[in-house]
Amino acid sequence: MPPMIDPALFDQLKTKIEEDTSIRKELDQILDELNQNVSYTQGVLSRIHSTPRSRYTTLLSQVEGGINKEIEMVGRLSEFASQYPYYKYNHKWTRMVQDAISTVILCAWLGGMSTDSKPGEVGRLLKLEDIGQIFNVPVNLKDRDAFHITIEEYLLGLIAVIDDLSRLAVNSVTLGDNAMAVQISGFIKDLHAGFQVLNLKNDVLRKRVDSIKYAVKKVEDVVYDLSLRNLIPQEGQ
Structure with missing residues (x-):
């Protein structure tokens, strides 16, 4: 009797498994390098908690150097990942992409990532489309299956920035920059109100x-304590 199962079936499955293993291995190499770049940038950014605002320019130039490497690696990731189904592998990079997004948002908020059309100023919030332009990748794709930055990744990156800024509010008061704490308070409250409508x-x-x-x-507790001590800067100061 002829075999009930085509012997070539498992040969085909073996080939597909080997192809998938090869894809994952190359993807892991790209993600390892991206993770190193993100970790470096996060490490430099963490120094804002002990750096006076007057010295941000030097610090942010180092941060932007790390972000440039992130942009390069996200470009490589986009080029490679777009060859394969997005939702098959996106779980491998989504957390790293969120972290990369948060470094860019925080750097811009602190006055970095400035351009001729958008000069650096503390308090500037990058939109989802701005993030896509910086990383040179599409955002919120609906019309094709390719690498892109999702709305969820942007929002999660933004929440990570809120956590960092709440810590910075405390440390800025320690450094004598009460105005920064007040500005952070207003910014975070506005973001919180915005998230409530989603x-x-x-x-x-x-x-x-x-x-x-x-x-x-x-x-709010930090600002309240400053108000009790009559230490909140008046408008114009």
Whole structure:
């Protein structure tokens, strides 16, 4: 009797498994390098908590150097990942992309990432489209299956920035920059109000949004303490 199963079936499956293993191996190499660049940039950015605002220019130039390497690696990731189904592999890079986004948003908020049309100023918030332009990749793709930055990744990156800024509000007061704490308070409150209007379906994102209220409360306590001590700078100072 002829075999009930075509012997070539498992040869074909073996080939597909080997191809998938090769793809994952090359993807891991790209992501390892991206992770190193992101970790370096995060490390430099962490120095804002002990650096006076007057010395941000030098610090942010180092941060932008790290971000440029992130941009290069995200470009390589986009080129490679776009050859394969997006949702098959996106779980491998989404956290790293969120971290890369947060470094860019925080750097811009602190006055970095300036251009001729957008001069550096503290408090500037980059939009999702700005992030796409900086990394030179599409955002929120709907018409084709390719690498892109999602709305969820942008929002999660933004929440990470809120956490960092709430810490900076405390440390800026320690450094004698009370105005920074007041500015951060207003910014975080505005973001919190904005998040409240979103109809979020992503469970992870919804839980992270719930944590913003603790950052708001933390910064409000700092500003309240400054107001009791009559240390809040008056407008124009």
